[in-house]
Amino acid sequence: MVDLIVFNVSNNRYAMNIANVQRIVQATRLTPIPNSHPYIDGMMSYEKSVIKVLNFRKLISLDTYESDLKELFITLKRGHKEWVESLRESLQSGIAFTQALDPHACGLGKWLDSFTAYDEQVVEILNELTESHKELHLMGSVALETYEKDKEEALKIFNKNVLNIFKVTMGSLDTFTQELDLVSDSLQKFIIYDNNGATFAIKVDTIEDIAHVEESEFIDTNDSDKHDFLELDSVLDLKGVLINVIKTVKIPS
Incomplete structure (x- = not known):
């Protein structure tokens, strides 16, 4: 059994393993980072440290x-x-x-x-x-x-x-x-995400659900979508809705 956080970005549904998620918090105003990567919206305070915020819409080339x-x-x-x-x-x-x-x-x-x-x-x-x-x-x-x-x-x-x-x-x-x-801050959410010890926030539109699924339910597309910062490895049919399952997300330097 695998537990997934299902979130929405525009009309697209994605899911990620809950094991990589530390918290889900309300979007807030961010501190800009001069000369940062275009996918980075800024930085925020989180548990006595400062972390970057990755805009998932920018990551998948959607309008703001x-x-x-x-x-x-x-x-x-x-x-x-x-x-x-x-x-x-x-x-x-x-x-x-x-x-x-x-x-x-x-x-x-x-x-x-x-x-x-x-x-x-x-x-x-x-x-x-x-x-x-x-x-x-x-x-x-x-x-x-x-x-x-x-x-x-x-x-x-x-x-x-x-x-x-x-x-x-x-x-x-x-x-x-x-x-x-x-x-937009009143509507969007930050997923506090951990990738092998690198902690950052991912800005998404809404959190839809926590899904409990068997690994056998994942559909192998044989054509995994991958670029420098996002890797997808399968699709999940959840109550008739196709959801892209994320393998990993990386934060641009």
């Missing part, structure tokens, strides 16, 4: 986590603009409103429910966004209920309340966009 977040926020804003336009059309023409009224069921709501913040500044922004988002959906429901009795009053609620709350909600999302570094 911050750029992915920026695209996500653009998509979430677009989705709620469509939500508001659909509500307007329903109140003006009587066409059935088919968007989510439950604030937890839309794209933004699902993201908010999955997001845990640790930085006080991010928590403050998150709370403001969560409250305005809930209020937006609530006021949308009020407008639709009012429409059944008084179309003109429903449109007044839309123009006065819904649009104002929508503006506040989008403003909070814009604030998130301006604080991408803080937001």
Whole structure:
């Protein structure tokens, strides 16, 4: 039986032997290292010593986590603009409103429910966004209920309340966009990794699971992926999801 830490980087899943993992900690602000290798984000304090932090996204040639977040926020804003336009059309023409009224069921709501913040500044922004988002959906429901009795009053609620709350909600999302570094630190994790006595941190998007598997479950690809700092040696089919199993990770000098 082998115990593996399974982590996520963008849409890619990887696993590494838990024997090489000392701890998993929340991502934090790092101290830059002048003239360091491009894969190194900086250094951090760990157990009375200083260790380097390897960015796994850079290691596998992916866009930065911050750029992915920026695209996500653009998509979430677009989705709620469509939500508001659909509500307007329903109140003006009587066409059935088919968007989510439950604030937890839309794209933004699902993201908010999955997001845990640790930085006080991010928590403050998150709370403001969560409250305005809930209020937006609530006021949308009020407008639709009012429409059944008084179309003109429903449109007044839309123009006065819904649009104002929508503006506040989008403003909070814009604030998130301006604080991408803080937001990414609230989401990403550091895996404290040991490679034959060399200890360093690996920055990943999320930790998904600890898997307990038999060695017979590993699929030999006969084409192991290897470069100077990352070696893969097999693939694991875990509940229908293919996961790249890491043999070793090295830290650039």
